[in-house]
Amino acid sequence: MTETTYLLWLLLIPLLLSLLAFVARWFGALTRIIVVLAHLVSVTLVLVLSVLTVQAVLGSGRVFGFSGWLHVDALGAVFLLITGVVSFLIGLYSIGYTDQQLRTGGFDSRKLSTYYGLFNLFLFTMLLLVTSNNIIMMWVAMEAGTLGSAFMVGVHGDRASLEAAWKYLVICLVGEAFGLYGTVLVYSAAFNTLQVPANAVLWTEILKNAQALDPAMIKIAFVFVLVGFGTKAGLFPMHAWLPDTYSEAPSPVSAMLSAVFATCALLVIFRFSVITSIVLGPSFVQILFLVFGTISVAAASFFMYVQHDVKRLLAYSSIENIGFILVAFGLGGPAGIFAGLLQTINQSLVKSLLWCASGNIFIKYRARNLERVKGILQAIPATGVLLIVGALAVVGSPPFNIFLSKFLIVTAGLAAGYTWLMIVCLLLLLVVFAAFFRFIASMLFGEKPQDVAAGESNWLTLLPGGVLILLILGLGLFIPSPLTALLRGASGLLLTGNAGGQIAVTDVKDFLLPLARLLR
Amino acid sequence: MSSVTLVNSLTGLLILTSFLVIEVKQPRWSAVMYSLQSIVLVGIFIVLASATHANELYLWAASAFVTKVLLVPWILYRALSQVGGQEQPRNALSLTLSFILAACAIAVSFLVVNQIQLKAAEPFKPALAISMAHFFFGELCILTQRNLFKQVLGFCLMENGSHLTLALLAFNAPELVEIGIATDALFGVIVMVVLGNQIFRNLHTLDTSDLRTLKG
Numbered sequence: 046m047t048e049t050t051y052l053l054w055l056l057l058i059p060l061l062l063s064l065l066a067f068v069a070r071w072f073g074a075l076t077r078i079i080v081v082l083a084h085l086v087s088v089t090l091v092l093v094l095s096v097l098t099v100q101a102v103l104g105s106g107r108v109f110g111f112s113g114w115l116h117v118d119a120l121g122a123v124f125l126l127i128t129g130v131v132s133f134l135i136g137l138y139s140i141g142y143t144d145q146q147l148r149t150g151g152f153d154s155r156k157l158s159t160y161y162g163l164f165n166l167f168l169f170t171m172l173l174l175v176t177s178n179n180i181i182m183m184w185v186a187m188e189a190g191t192l193g194s195a196f197m198v199g200v201h202g203d204r205a206s207l208e209a210a211w212k213y214l215v216i217c218l219v220g221e222a223f224g225l226y227g228t229v230l231v232y233s234a235a236f237n238t239l240q241v242p243a244n245a246v247l248w249t250e251i252l253k254n255a256q257a258l259d260p261a262m263i264k265i266a267f268v269f270v271l272v273g274f275g276t277k278a279g280l281f282p283m284h285a286w287l288p289d290t291y292s293e294a295p296s297p298v299s300a301m302l303s304a305v306f307a308t309c310a311l312l313v314i315f316r317f318s319v320i321t322s323i324v325l326g327p328s329f330v331q332i333l334f335l336v337f338g339t340i341s342v343a344a345a346s347f348f349m350y351v352q353h354d355v356k357r358l359l360a361y362s363s364i365e366n367i368g369f370i371l372v373a374f375g376l377g378g379p380a381g382i383f384a385g386l387l388q389t390i391n392q393s394l395v396k397s398l399l400w401c402a403s404g405n406i407f408i409k410y411r412a413r414n415l416e417r418v419k420g421i422l423q424a425i426p427a428t429g430v431l432l433i434v435g436a437l438a439v440v441g442s443p444p445f446n447i448f449l450s451k452f453l454i455v456t457a458g459l460a461a462g463y464t465w466l467m468i469v470c471l472l473l474l475l476v477v478f479a480a481f482f483r484f485i486a487s488m489l490f491g492e493k494p495q496d497v498a499a500g501e502s503n504w505l506t507l508l509p510g511g512v513l514i515l516l517i518l519g520l521g522l523f524i525p526s527p528l529t530a531l532l533r534g535a536s537g538l539l540l541t542g543n544a545g546g547q548i549a550v551t552d553v554k555d556f557l558l559p560l561a562r563l564l565r
Numbered sequence: 566m567s568s569v570t571l572v573n574s575l576t577g578l579l580i581l582t583s584f585l586v587i588e589v590k591q592p593r594w595s596a597v598m599y600s601l602q603s604i605v606l607v608g609i610f611i612v613l614a615s616a617t618h619a620n621e622l623y624l625w626a627a628s629a630f631v632t633k634v635l636l637v638p639w640i641l642y643r644a645l646s647q648v649g650g651q652e653q654p655r656n657a658l659s660l661t662l663s664f665i666l667a668a669c670a671i672a673v674s675f676l677v678v679n680q681i682q683l684k685a686a687e688p689f690k691p692a693l694a695i696s697m698a699h700f701f702f703g704e705l706c707i708l709t710q711r712n713l714f715k716q717v718l719g720f721c722l723m724e725n726g727s728h729l730t731l732a733l734l735a736f737n738a739p740e741l742v743e744i745g746i747a748t749d750a751l752f753g754v755i756v757m758v759v760l761g762n763q764i765f766r767n768l769h770t771l772d773t774s775d776l777r778t779l780k781g
Contacts, residue, residue: 181742188749192756199760207764208776214760215716218753219707222723225746226700229727232742233734237685243739261680 048101049110052117055094055172062087063165070158077147077154081140084161088136091168095129098122103527106534109178113247116178119534123386124175124312126531127393130516131304132168134509138401139164139297141505145408146295151201160200160295167193167301174309179246183313184221184228187277190306191217198294198302209293216286220276224313227269231317234262248316252542255323264329267321270314271333277310279364280371281341288348291360292413296404299356303363303400304393311370311389318374319542327377334375339466341368346473349480354413355403358484359396362439365477366392366447372470373454374539376461382536384453390528391446391520392439398513399435401506402428408502410494415484420493425501429489431510436485438517440478446520568616569688575612576695576729578605583702584667586718587710588660595718596641603633606725609692610732619736625743629728632751637721644758645714647765663709670701689733696733700726713761713771717754724750 062083069079099122101108107118117125143160146152152160170190177183191214199210235245238257244250251258276283291299318330345365352358370392373385403413405428410418422429438445441452451474458467493499501507524532537543582602586595607626614622674697678690686693703723707716728746731738765771 181745185745185749188753192752195756195760199763202763202767204768207760207767210760211713211764211773211776214757215707215720218720218757219704219723222700222703222720222727225724226697226727226730229731229734232738233731234683236735236738237683242735242737245735246739246742259681259683261682265677265680 048098048105048108049115051094051098051101052108052110052115052176055091055098055176056115056169058090058094059087059165059169059172063162063169066158066165067162070155076158080154080158080161084136084165085140087165087168088133091172092129092133095125099126099129099531102534103530110176113249114179114182115176116249117176118538119531120312120315120538121175122531123390123535124309125172127308127390128168128171128175128305131393131397132171132301134512135297135300135304135397135400136164137505138300138404138509141503141507142295142297142404142408144505145502149408156200160197163193163197163200164297164301167197167306171305171309175312178248180228180232180248180251180316181246183248183316184225187224187274187310187313188218188221190309191221191277194298194302194306197298198290200295200298201293206293209289213286213290216283217277220273220283222273223269223276224273227266227271227273227317230262230266230269231258231320234258234266248320252320252323255320255542258320258324260324263321263324267317267330267333270317271337274310274313275337278307278314278367279341280337280367281344281364284341284345284364287364288357288360291363292354292356296356296400296407299359299403300397300400303360304396307363307367308389308393311367315374315539319539323542331375331377334371335466336375338368338371338373338375339469341365342372342470342473343368346476346480350476350483352480352484353415355406355415355418355484355488356413358480359399359403362399362477362481363392363396365473366396366439369451369454369470372466373457376454376458376463378457378461379536379540380457380460381454382539383532384450384457386532386535387524388447388450388454391450391517394513394516394520395435395438395445395447398431398510398517399439401510401513402431402435405431405502405506406488408506410497415487417494418488419491420497421489424493424497424499427501427507428510431507431514432485432489434514434517436481438521440481441474444518444521446517449521449524568612571612572609572616572689572733573691575605575609576692579609579699579725579729580667580671580695580702583699583706583722586722587663587702587706587715592712592715593642593645595715596638596645599641599718599721600634600638602722602725603629603638606729607634609729613732613736617736621738621743622732622736625732628744628747632747633721633725636751637754640754640758641714641717644762647762663705666705667698667702670705671695671698674698674701683734686734693730693733696726696729698726699723699729702726711773713764713773714758716773717757717761720753720757721750724753 065083066080069076072079098117102117102122109116143152170186174186195210195214198213199206232245235251236242239245239254279287322330342365345361349361370385370388373381409425438447441448455467585598589595607630610622610626675694678694700723703719706719710716
């Protein structure tokens with residue numbers, strides 16, 4: 046199989062199996078088994094093909110397909126890896142979650158078919174977004190992802206979930222309209238500059254000719270892009286939809302939205318930021334990133350402190366983590382970007398773990414608020430362990446992965462001379478720590494409610510969490526060399542706009558040296 | 566009248582029709598006004614096509630006629646007719662305040678567009694500024710209207726703004742680009758209307774101020 050065929054199958058498999066899942070509602074008694082099998086095959090093959098594509102990118106630098114319309118470079122490969130791994134694990138978790146919903150009457154065969162049809166359709170749109178080299182298609186994929194996932198958010202059909210779905214749809218579509226306007230401006234600027242105007246739609250071609258683009262248009266376009274796709278990523282103050290949507294959607298859907306969709310929205314912002322940095326110099330983009338990143342971290346930290354609902358807490362934590370990624374990119378330089386990309390991977394894994402844990406809590410307690418959810422260690426001790434590890438990891442405790450990436454971000458910030466900003470960020474992290482500690486202590490201990498029987502739902506609601514713990518711990522202790530190579534390639538691309546660009550950062554020790562110099 | 570002047574003047578009609586979409590009392594008529602606005606948009610595409618000899622624009626005009634003049638208004642008219650007996654939610658802003666905000670949007674758009682140095686955009690700068698202002702009108706409509714389906718129309722206005730900007734700046738763009746955007750916008754309207762209907766069936770309201778279970 047060639048690299049181009051990987052891309053073809055990567056897109057076709059979830060699309061076709063999504064159609065099968067939709068059609069399977071008319072298969073009577075066989076519906077459940079066919080839908081679940083189709084889903085399992087889809088997420089497994091997507092994982093395998095994602096890894097194979099990433100491997101090909103590591104070998105040859107980039108992979109193209111369909112006359113350049115599809116394209117995976119080192120930057121795309123980082124996000125493809127996240128999409129492949131998280132979709133597989135959350136896909137497995139979904140099977141356990143929906144099985145439980147079927148037993149308690151929350152789902153019937155029809156709803157199951159809709160759910161898995163939409164899940165795989167959504168996966169297809171995310172893969173299209175990550176592999177697209179066509180900037181208009183990138184936007185189309187983003188919009189299609191929003192439209193598909195809106196029904197997943199409102200799948201329960203009750204008042205709160207329908208409200209959440211409407212809010213999600215309207216705010217995100219407005220955001221995407223901004224994104225479209227920005228995309229149209231970039232396209233128009235390129236269209237009037239490129240020698241072959243038909244190529245103006247290809248990101249790689251726009252990048253090659255970026256020097257000649259009209260600076261005023263690119264400046265306006267980037268503001269539209271950041272506001273538009275930043276809405277999807279959940280940046281403050283465009284985040285209003287996010288806590289409602291993440292808290293009302295089924296947990297696996299929240300996991301996909303938070304760990305995959307929001308992350309992929311960042312990829313689009315980064316793709317446009319490379320072009321903008323070449324046209325206007327890096328400072329314009331960096332200032333915007335630092336401003337939006339810092340206010341997102343600050344607002345989310347304080348909102349987290351006043352929450353009483355575990356899923357809303359996780360939603361605000363998601364905003365905080367995305368904010369941190371932007372701060373890292375705003376610092377600029379190889380160290381900041383390398384650390385920001387590492388944080389992107391790490392937060393996706395930790396978020397997935399925490400959403401799995403919150404799903405198990407909801408299955409058991411039928412509630413998410415602090416008043417009812419108590420005594421988790423008595424009722425569902427294994428989920429309790431997932432929750433403890435997830436919480437420790439997300440606040441940045443060693444030896445877990447987010448400690449490493451946040452440590453690298455702070456080090457990069459200090460080395461770049463942003464001492465006060467880093468002090469503010471560290472203080473905000475203390476608020477985050479306090480918010481999580483208050484929550485976790487209250488939920489884990491105490492007496493479980495009388496009507497809650499002890500015992501986990503099924504092993505499939507625990508297995509993905511177990512795998513995620515291993516990944517989170519592993520990445521906290523060391524970064525495997527293929528991943529370092531990928532991150533170096535992606536950072537080089539973001540810094541120079543050159544796909545073959547590599548940065549001097551090779552390992553964690555490159556961050557420790559400037560820190561040591563500073564401390565001396 | 567030269568084609569350039571004609572295009573710039575026709576965009577003025579877009580502002581007028583936008584106001585009609587937003588302010589007309591009967592929501593059903595908003596859908597009709599939107600169709601009227603789309604006819605103006607199609608007209609602009611045709612004038613632009615003949616002025617610039619960009620044959621692609623005739624195709625754009627044809628697809629915009631099918632989706633924006635016929636399909637989207639029809640979908641919205643039907644949806645709004647089904648809930649005709651409902652008491653109409655009031656707007657969040659007074660008419661005067663809406664006018665002031667719209668004037669601000671136009672002023673900001675002219676200032677922004679003025680910075681653009683692109684040669685191709687030079688003759689159409691007024692139209693370009695209005696297309697950008699139009700985009701903001703759509704957002705204004707979403708922010709100020711409490712009827713779910715009128716918010717959908719706000720989305721349509723925003724989309725018309727981007728569509729016109731694209732036509733003015735890249736009139737030779739391949740038809741595929743335009744089809745991608747137009748189809749996605751059509752699906753956007755369909756999904757919003759389906760969800761809006763689901764909300765009306767289950768919660769018996771179209772007023773967004775009744776949707777207050779969640780805190781944001």
